[in-house]
Amino acid sequence: MKFRYLPMTEQDQRAMMETIGIDSIEELFADIPKEIRYNGQLKIEKELNETKLVKEMSRLAEKNINVKQYTSFLGAGVYEHYIPSVVNHMLLRSEFYTAYTPYQPEISQGELQAIFEFQTMVCELTGMDIANSSMYDGPTALAEAAMMSAGQTKKKTILVSKTVHPESREVLKSNAKGQNLTVVEVDEKDGVTDLEDLATKHNGDIASVIVQYPNFLGNIEDLAAIEKIAHQGKGLFIVSSNPLSLGIMQPPGKFGADVVVGDVQPFGIPMQLGGPHCGYFAVTKKLMRKVPGRLVGQTTDQHGARGFVLTLQAREQHIRRDKATSNICSNQALNALGASITMTALGKQGVKEMAVQNVQKANYAKEALRNNGVEIVYDKPFFNEFVIRLPKSVTEVNKELLNHSVLGGYDLSRDYPEKENLMLVAVTELRTKEEIDHFASVLGGIK
16 A cells, blocks of 8 residues: 555545536636636656655755754754653653643643643743743744733833844734834843943833843843843833753842743754744733733642642633733643653753753853864853854854864854854753864864
């Protein structure tokens, strides 16, 4: 048999055509004017049987460069991290990968508990009171936080630092346009948010101030100083944060953040060509009823046994549209579960150790590069990413690195034209001393 599925046979096709009363497939398109129809033959290769198709797809896949064969120093929001083997064993159980919205709690206790545990761990990491049951990804979580801030404060201006991920800022602007909000970008100075520019642009119409921690350039922002400016009016203080970094860094909640968002991709979620991943959204208790998406609550049944239910769903599906705070109609429950399994498998000490290794190995890489004559751009505290200056374009350097089985860092000139020849380098716990030394040696030899 050539197929793993049951294809439509010619007999099936004839039976369907008879049922709907047509004599040819062309009749299905009778309502489309002939002048706009394509009358030629599509240049599609002849179909292959399953064996030949698998070989052909494997051949094409082998053309791709991947992190199993190449050493990666590319981050910029998506990272190669250790994923415990237990994660896939759990996720591939049918009761998890087929699960949908647990509207019926009496038959969805496992899924609801998994989401509840995710919410709990996000709160512990961020230092916040409440977390929802996940969102699509980090950028959409950030945009939703900004929209929520406008609804909460009744103000129309969002201040966002230029050190926030460029893609997140673009998603924010797209959302803001539909809500007739104004997005004002705050300048960057020496790799962090320019506090003077922030103070100058802050006024009485600010719904929220948004920064990233660590920021897109890898540096750690001064949240204490930013919070003082952000809370001068009635606006909210929103922080986008890499959750792994919070394994050792002071959580944004300790600095007075009102909302903390981000992507849990570092915890058990593969890079997957950039997605799908899983956003998180955590707030203070006063914003509990404004949180987009879903919340899972813990309760007891009539026998006093622990149980879980969906609660406080401020979505347009559940309440009047004009009262809804979000139009996101789903979460990333499977990826959220993967993150929960990873954090559980690692434990508190394991998460801390993983974060420490990122810091230590990134600092080792920074010194190794400096010792090989590579210029380090910013001399500031950082987590696992930092910026280097190259003698020529990042594109050219990355092509040379491929010849040495290395995936180089991110070209910052793609988003910051003034940062020509600057590369953002990411070093995670998976990088070995030999790999880092090789990377530093190759870069040091490029002229």
